[in-house]
Amino acid sequence: MENNAQLIAQCEAQAKVWLSPAFDEETRKEVQAMxxxxxxxxxxxxxxxxxxxxxxxxxxxxxxxxxxxxxxxxGMATQGFANYINKAFPGKxxxxxxxxxxxxxxxxxxxxxxxxxxxxxxxxxxxxxxxPTPEISFAIRQLGCQAGVxxxxxxxxxxxxxYKAYWDDGAQVLAPHDKGIIDEVNKVKIEDVKFEGNxxxxxxxxxxxxxxYIQAVKEAMVDQDVILxxxxxxxxxxxxxxxxxxxxxxxxxxxxxxNIHVVPEQMVIDGNFPTVVSPNPENAEAMTLGMKLGxxxxxxxxxxSDPDADRLAIVCRNPKGEWxxxxxxxxxxxxxxxxIANKKKLGQLKGNEFLVKTIVTTEVIAEIAKKxxxxxxxxxxxxxxxxxxIRISExxxxxxxxxxxxxxxxxxxxxxxKDSPASICxxxxxxxxxxxxxxxxxxLLMDIYAEYGFSKEVTxxxxxxxxxxxxxxxxxxxxxxxxxxxxxxxxKICLWKDYQTLxxxxxxxxxxxxxxxxxxxxxxxxxxDGTKVSVRPSGTEPKIKFYxxxxxxxxxxxxxxxRCTKAxxxxxxxxxxxxxx
Numbered sequence: 372m373e374n375n376a377q378l379i380a381q382c383e384a385q386a387k388v389w390l391s392p393a394f395d396e397e398t399r400k401e402v403q404a405m406x407x408x409x410x411x412x413x414x415x416x417x418x419x420x421x422x423x424x425x426x427x428x429x430x431x432x433x434x435x436x437x438x439x440x441x442x443x444x445x446g447m448a449t450q451g452f453a454n455y456i457n458k459a460f461p462g463k464x465x466x467x468x469x470x471x472x473x474x475x476x477x478x479x480x481x482x483x484x485x486x487x488x489x490x491x492x493x494x495x496x497x498x499x500x501x502x503p504t505p506e507i508s509f510a511i512r513q514l515g516c517q518a519g520v521x522x523x524x525x526x527x528x529x530x531x532x533x534y535k536a537y538w539d540d541g542a543q544v545l546a547p548h549d550k551g552i553i554d555e556v557n558k559v560k561i562e563d564v565k566f567e568g569n570x571x572x573x574x575x576x577x578x579x580x581x582x583x584y585i586q587a588v589k590e591a592m593v594d595q596d597v598i599l600x601x602x603x604x605x606x607x608x609x610x611x612x613x614x615x616x617x618x619x620x621x622x623x624x625x626x627x628x629x630n631i632h633v634v635p636e637q638m639v640i641d642g643n644f645p646t647v648v649s650p651n652p653e654n655a656e657a658m659t660l661g662m663k664l665g666x667x668x669x670x671x672x673x674x675x676s677d678p679d680a681d682r683l684a685i686v687c688r689n690p691k692g693e694w695x696x697x698x699x700x701x702x703x704x705x706x707x708x709x710x711i712a713n714k715k716k717l718g719q720l721k722g723n724e725f726l727v728k729t730i731v732t733t734e735v736i737a738e739i740a741k742k743x744x745x746x747x748x749x750x751x752x753x754x755x756x757x758x759x760x761i762r763i764s765e766x767x768x769x770x771x772x773x774x775x776x777x778x779x780x781x782x783x784x785x786x787x788x789k790d791s792p793a794s795i796c797x798x799x800x801x802x803x804x805x806x807x808x809x810x811x812x813x814x815l816l817m818d819i820y821a822e823y824g825f826s827k828e829v830t831x832x833x834x835x836x837x838x839x840x841x842x843x844x845x846x847x848x849x850x851x852x853x854x855x856x857x858x859x860x861x862x863k864i865c866l867w868k869d870y871q872t873l874x875x876x877x878x879x880x881x882x883x884x885x886x887x888x889x890x891x892x893x894x895x896x897x898x899x900d901g902t903k904v905s906v907r908p909s910g911t912e913p914k915i916k917f918y919x920x921x922x923x924x925x926x927x928x929x930x931x932x933x934r935c936t937k938a939x940x941x942x943x944x945x946x947x948x949x950x951x952x
Contacts, residue, residue: 378838379411382418385437393561394435394443401435419838423553428543430524430533430912433476440476440532442483445522446564448534449484451556452518453491455548458555460517466494468514468576470507471522472679473613474532475642477501480522484534486568499577501640503614503680505781505790506584508541510576512785513583523679526651527912529644542758542787546889581618584792588622591782591793593713593800598627601803607670608795609634609661611650612641613678615791622792628799632668634660637675644678652677652684652778655696662686662694672802672812674795681754681789682778685798687812690929695813700733700828700920702798703774705812706782707736708819709801710772711743720745725764727757727773730870730895731905731918738823745771751870751891752907754779758787759888776828776918817929825926826901827939831917831952844908844915851894851906860945862898869894904946917952919943 389402405414417436422429422444429448431440456465469485471477478500485495496514498507504521511519517539524533536552538544544552592598606623608631610616616638620631636646637660644650647657652675665673665686673686673694685702689695697705707726714720725746728736740747746768750756757773761784764770774780779789782797798812805815835843855867865878870893873885893907901922908915921942923935 378415378419382411382415385418386414388561389435389443391561398435398441398443405435416837421557428533428535430527430531432530433532440480440524440534442480443561443564445480445483445534446487446566447559447561448536448556449487449520450491450564451559452520452536452552453488453493454559455552455555456493456518457491459548459551463517464494465492465517466496466514468496468498468507468510468516468519468537469521470498470502470504470510470519472504473501473640473642474522474524474678475529476532477522477642480532480534481520482568483566484520484522485573487565489569489572490565490567492569493572495573496576497573498580499575501614502581503618503676503790503792504535505681505786505788505792506580506618508537508786508788508790509584509587510580511537511539512541512787513580514576521679525679526649526653526677526682528649529642537788540758540762540787542762543753543755545755545759581621585618585622585625587783587785588790588793588796589625590785591797592626593710593719593797594717594804595627597804597807598800601806602627603630604628604672604799604803604806605630605632605668605670606799607632607634607661607665607668607673609637609658609673609675610680611647611652611657611675611678612637612639612644613650613676613680615676615680615795616640619676619680619792619795622796623799626796626800628796628803632664632670634664636660650678652682653699658684658686658696665694671806672799674798676791676795677778680791683780683791683794683798684778685812687802689813697812697816698828699774699776699778700735700826701816702778702794703728703732703776703780704735704739704819705801705816706772706774706780706794706797708739708815708823709797709804710782711739711745713804714771715743721769723767724769724771725760726771727760729753729756729775730893731907731916732774732776733826733828733920734901734903735819735823735826739819742823751887751893752777753910754781754788756888757781761787776830814929817932820926820932821928825923825931825935826920827923827936827943828918828920829940829943831919831947832914833917833952834912834914836913840913844913847915848892848894848906848908855894856896856949859896859898859902859904859949860942862900862902864896865899866897867894868897902942902946904950917950919946921946 471481519537524531661673
């Protein structure tokens, strides 16, 4: 109880700072109401910590408070970021790109960010209206900028907004810059923020950048002839009320596809996402309207991008003609297979290519790369790590694709973040190739399983909100480290990896070092039968994630899919029991 009283006192002290004239009347009213309320839950949630730069920059619920997304927290973050840029590039006219997606307050936050950068003598290229995340990343490189900011909370629920910080390579900031920016941000007080912009330093950008970006996306194309033969492929697309609505149909047409239909209700820009419970293409529910239209139009496939158009979702038909939603591992696998197999066939592989996947993504991709003699690299979760691999091999080796299980892929190197416009164009090319060969995407997936081995992946999210939740998640990781499991669902573990100590321990007791650029709070367990479980707390949401992968060597052909899937799901239930989930 004493701790609680202490916490309330600490939050009240923080909140009272927000009653000063540095904050506008609306904010002061909201804070006063929290202070006056006998129930202190809202007050604690809004003030128990400062919203921090996690793996995805800032992300939080909108509202007043230090733990919320509002123009003051965005302002202090931007002032700190501006201070860091000015220190990192002394005596130079620095420039940044600023963009936003369809979320509520997105434009206001983006303009606030632009004002503050310009007030600090930094030139700002501000997108005239909402744009996809990958286009922001592209523009930073295209305009030779030192940094960039995108105001987005990606696929989070409607209450959220966020702030992604980028560096001069178009990727989200990594060490040492991430720590450097955080140090600068932490020094900033509200009175240090220069909110008054210098309009002479703010340059609006738009159409011409869209054109350059769409031209660049064409570099992800593998085989134009296939598209031209199958240009009438029947495609249904939804932008989920977000930023893909103009760019993606335009990009598809530029590749040669001519039969594109959009979901009209979801073409409406709306930060409240009225047609979905959550604008996350990982949730099957978000795809309902698209599938309905797909059925009506007898479409070959239904695709969607999330609000900031970095992720994609794909729905194709199974042999019964029913819609089958592909998961992120399956799409990543398909991209990897197609890029390697068809570049090989067309003589486009020179032997210096590499693919990247995250450590929690399916190991089938490793099999595909190995069998075809292409280097595969494993990296941490988050596209900044895939971008990091591109950066360290720039000019030496050719990046041909990289992705992760959470519905993100990047098929070319002009962008350094997940890219749904390029990935959607490429998956349509793959569907066109399949149709050219008398198959569907689903048939192709079955062929890949038959050749490279079947695996079923399920991510289990354990949500623990608020301060108590954050503490519970910390404790779970401590317990797993102190008392690691010996088996998972009846399978013996033969390898334990801890990315915090960068040690891999085998069943015979031998320990090897793991080669990674830095440490990370992730644990992985591998079993003798190929089962793999990875555990990590989310960097952007109040949850701990368990990524499970189960193999089944008895898979021989498409007819085995249902049986193998069912067996794998039972096995995953047993794994949950082993881990007390």
